[in-house]
Amino acid sequence: MNHAEEIARLQPFVERARDFSGWDLGFIEVRLLDPGPPWDYEALAAGRVRHARQGVDFGTGGGEVLQRILGHVQRRDGSFLATEQWVVNAPVARDRLRALGIPVLRCDSERPPLRGAAFDLVLSRHEAIDPTEVDRVLAPGGTFLTQQVTPDVWPELRPFFPRATVFPDHYRGYAAWFEAHGYAVTLRRHDYRVTWAS
Numbered sequence: 001m002n003h004a005e006e007i008a009r010l011q012p013f014v015e016r017a018r019d020f021s022g023w024d025l026g027f028i029e030v031r032l033l034d035p036g037p038p039w040d041y042e043a044l045a046a047g048r049v050r051h052a053r054q055g056v057d058f059g060t061g062g063g064e065v066l067q068r069i070l071g072h073v074q075r076r077d078g079s080f081l082a083t084e085q086w087v088v089n090a091p092v093a094r095d096r097l098r099a100l101g102i103p104v105l106r107c108d109s110e111r112p113p114l115r116g117a118a119f120d121l122v123l124s125r126h127e128a129i130d131p132t133e134v135d136r137v138l139a140p141g142g143t144f145l146t147q148q149v150t151p152d153v154w155p156e157l158r159p160f161f162p163r164a165t166v167f168p169d170h171y172r173g174y175a176a177w178f179e180a181h182g183y184a185v186t187l188r189r190h191d192y193r194v195t196w197a198s
Contacts, residue, residue, distance in 0.1 A: 028196055028197070029197040030196055033192070035192060036190075038190060039190075041145075041147045042065065042068055042072065044145060045069045046069050048143055049073050049078075052119075052121035052143075053120050054079055054118060054119045054120055054139075055119055055120070055121035056080070056114065056122055056137065057080070057123040058112070058123065058127050059083065059085065059126070059128075059129075060082035060089075060093050060104065061089050062089050062093050063082060063084075063092065063093035063094075063104065065125055066080075066082055066093075066097065066123075067097060069123075070100055078120075081104075081114075082097055082105070083104070083105045083107050083112055084104055084105075084106060085106065085107060085108050109127050109133075110128060110129060110133060111130065115137070116136050116137060117139045117140065118139065119137050119139060120141070121144075122134050122137065122138055122142065123145050124146040125146065126148065131177040132177075135181060146174065148170040149167075149170075150169060150170070150189070151169055154193070154194070175187045
């Protein structure tokens with residue numbers, strides 16, 4: 001397939017991207033070619049939300065994932081807050097999470113204007129964080145749960161996005177920081193291939 005044919009094949013994605021808001025990519029059919037991750041981030045988060053008094057979800061996107069996480073929780077006594085920096089996503093998240101009583105604060109997750117030691121649970125799925133800020137807002141004995149994407153994920157897509165941002169290696173960087181500061185760290189990595197269709 002030549003470059004022009006590949007561009008034509010991707011045109012439906014481009015059209016949908018024009019109206020993009022939130023992070024609900026349900027219109028894309030993803031088929032795994034390898035086994036997916038052996039963990040379920042949403043289930044792990046729900047298990048921790050169940051017992052959290054105060055929680056925050058950094059970089060909630062359009063609130064889709066947090067909404068699903070909270071949907072798994074039968075009983076939740078604590079309160080929750082979500083942050084989202086992107087001006088397009090913040091109102092989407094605010095509308096989606098309002099019914100659950102979750103306020104959305106529009107701010108940078110790497111510099112959140114939050115009280116120190118205020119949360120016993122910090123969630124961050126695919127959101128860049130500053131470990132020193134997580135440490136600052138996390139109450140003693142609290143939990144930080146994150147799922148990150150490595151810079152080398154799905155290299156077959158890179159030719160189609162030549163100007164895409166290459167992020168630092170959060171997988172190693174975050175773990176090293178938290179271990180160096182006395183946290184008990186459980187670290188897992190899983191690579192797999194997928195195909196996409198619209």
